[in-house]
Amino acid sequence: MTVAEENREDAPGEGAGDPLELRDIVKYYEKPGQGRVLVLDEIDLVVEEGAFVSLLGPSGCGKTTLMNVVAGLVEPNAGTMRRGGRDVSPEDLSLGYIFQEPRLLDWKTVAGNLEFALEARDVPESEWDERIERYLSMVGLADEGDNYPSRLSGGMKQRVAIARALATEPEILLMDEPFSSLDEITARDLREELLDIWQREQKTVLFVTHDINEAAFLSDYIYMMSHGGEMFARREVGIDRPRNYDDPAIAQRETELYREFHEHVVK
Amino acid sequence: MSLLVLWYLGGVVAPESIPGVLATLDALVVVLTTPGPYGNMFYYHVWKTAEMLFVTLAVSMVLGTVVGVALGTNELLESAVSSWIYAWLAIPSLVIVFLSAVWIGFDARSGYFAVPAVITPFVALNMWEGARTLDPQLAEMAAFFDAGRYQTFTDVILPQLVPFLFASVRSALSIGWKITLLVEAFLVTRGVGFMFRRYFDQYDLTTMMSWLIIFVVLLVVIEYGILAPLHERVTAWRPDADGVRVTE
Numbered sequence: 001m002t003v004a005e006e007n008r009e010d011a012p013g014e015g016a017g018d019p020l021e022l023r024d025i026v027k028y029y030e031k032p033g034q035g036r037v038l039v040l041d042e043i044d045l046v047v048e049e050g051a052f053v054s055l056l057g058p059s060g061c062g063k064t065t066l067m068n069v070v071a072g073l074v075e076p077n078a079g080t081m082r083r084g085g086r087d088v089s090p091e092d093l094s095l096g097y098i099f100q101e102p103r104l105l106d107w108k109t110v111a112g113n114l115e116f117a118l119e120a121r122d123v124p125e126s127e128w129d130e131r132i133e134r135y136l137s138m139v140g141l142a143d144e145g146d147n148y149p150s151r152l153s154g155g156m157k158q159r160v161a162i163a164r165a166l167a168t169e170p171e172i173l174l175m176d177e178p179f180s181s182l183d184e185i186t187a188r189d190l191r192e193e194l195l196d197i198w199q200r201e202q203k204t205v206l207f208v209t210h211d212i213n214e215a216a217f218l219s220d221y222i223y224m225m226s227h228g229g230e231m232f233a234r235r236e237v238g239i240d241r242p243r244n245y246d247d248p249a250i251a252q253r254e255t256e257l258y259r260e261f262h263e264h265v266v267k
Numbered sequence: 268m269s270l271l272v273l274w275y276l277g278g279v280v281a282p283e284s285i286p287g288v289l290a291t292l293d294a295l296v297v298v299l300t301t302p303g304p305y306g307n308m309f310y311y312h313v314w315k316t317a318e319m320l321f322v323t324l325a326v327s328m329v330l331g332t333v334v335g336v337a338l339g340t341n342e343l344l345e346s347a348v349s350s351w352i353y354a355w356l357a358i359p360s361l362v363i364v365f366l367s368a369v370w371i372g373f374d375a376r377s378g379y380f381a382v383p384a385v386i387t388p389f390v391a392l393n394m395w396e397g398a399r400t401l402d403p404q405l406a407e408m409a410a411f412f413d414a415g416r417y418q419t420f421t422d423v424i425l426p427q428l429v430p431f432l433f434a435s436v437r438s439a440l441s442i443g444w445k446i447t448l449l450v451e452a453f454l455v456t457r458g459v460g461f462m463f464r465r466y467f468d469q470y471d472l473t474t475m476m477s478w479l480i481i482f483v484v485l486l487v488v489i490e491y492g493i494l495a496p497l498h499e500r501v502t503a504w505r506p507d508a509d510g511v512r513v514t515e
Contacts, residue, residue: 071411103408107426107504116422120414148504
């Protein structure tokens with residue numbers, strides 16, 4: 001892994017280059033009749049600059065909530081987010097979000113959907129055309145700018161969502177099970193392309209998934225979560241890139257990680 | 268076409284209650300060519316009715332949309348106000364027309380109060396329903412990208428409400444035109460409603476029928492000339508447009 005160490009010429013925001021650290025994040029909801037439901041139980045998380053980090057766990061373990069804390073969509077009840085020795089809030093970070101669903105505006109063209117994000121993020125209008133062209137070609141949709149999302153396949157819609165997030169040129173990409181509703185063939189293609197983009201553009205990725213194989217193939221390191229918002233392990237994947245889907249080392253790593261989950265849950 | 272045949276037969280069998288087709292056409296020609304204050308008489312009265320109808324329609328659409336969206340997006344307001352909407356809907360429109368005449372006077376101003384008072388709750392009810400279908404995931408997406416209130420309203424909320432807006436305009440138009448006629452028949456001395464009363468007083472069914480034809484034609488022209496093409500245009504993005512199939 002050398003990407004993390006490379007210099008970033010256009011590093012935006014203060015503290016860029018330092019890892020993003022979350023400390024003792026707690027989130028609970030008050031539910032009538034059930035009292036307090038704990039979703040995040042004193043979570044510590046370190047997102048290294050330029051790294052591909054996965055949050056892995058079963059459905060309902062709180063991994064999406066944790067990512068929404070980083071995104072600023074969920075306010076934690078306790079805990080701090082720090083970077084370079086300073087407290088930071090989500091507004092200080094340069095973030096892009098790719099949701100589980102594409103969440104496109106169906107009444108706008110593909111290019112119009114990118115424009116929506118550029119306008120919302122106050123990007124000068126003079127830069128729009130160039131950025132739209134650049135990021136649509138990056139996801140292989142250069143010719144679809146004038147098309148409507150409702151005429152695209154599920155995989156193409158998710159590509160548009162990726163282009164929309166990239167177009168705001170964020171430092172950190174947050175991805176919440178972005179390929180889980182796609183068929184496996186489409187998903188594999190997109191995972192490989194995502195790795196290409198991540199390395200070429202030197203992004204940091206925080207990736208939520210319940211798919212152990214996906215996490216092993218994509219990540220530098222993986223945080224493992226179980227029910228009740230407990231984070232119980234951080235594991236390096238430790239397989240050289242570029243990685244190959246058929247590499248037995250990935251299958252091997254998947255088995256080990258699965259065993260660890262199993263033991264932790266049974267214990 | 269079959270309706271026209273039925274009408275013709277009715278006119279032959281029961282001429283005292285159903286005016287004949289040909290007689291109505293004659294009356295229509297008379298109405299259309301009789302001179303009046305602005306060019307022809309029919310033009311003046313239809314214009315006055317249309318004026319009241321569309322001004323009040325615009326007012327009701329704005330008010331009803333604001334109230335409806337507020338209700339659909341604010342639970343506190345919804346629980347406090349929703350029962351009042353139903354109570355409002357239960358008041359007979361005739362009572363509202365009479366009350367506005369007593370409160371405001373026997374002139375057009377009462378109409379500009381009474382018509383919105385009747386149709387606004389219909390619009391509000393419709394838009395309330397629409398606001399409840401707003402997609403929270405899109406709202407979250409817009410919030411994440413820091414879209415402002417105005418951009419969120421025009422790019423995210425309004426497009427989702429388009430079908431409800433069109434349904435509202437259509438029902439408000441059809442109810443509004445009936446209330447406008449009531450107002451004109453009871454309170455003022457111009458407009459299509461007044462024409463109906465005048466010829467009703469003279470028991471001139473044929474002329475009443477010709478006025479009815481004029482206004483029905485106008486409403487049909489509005490539907491097919493303005494509303495339908497507009498609806499088609501703003502929903503061009505839908506997958507069924509141009510017979511294009513979704514490639515899923």
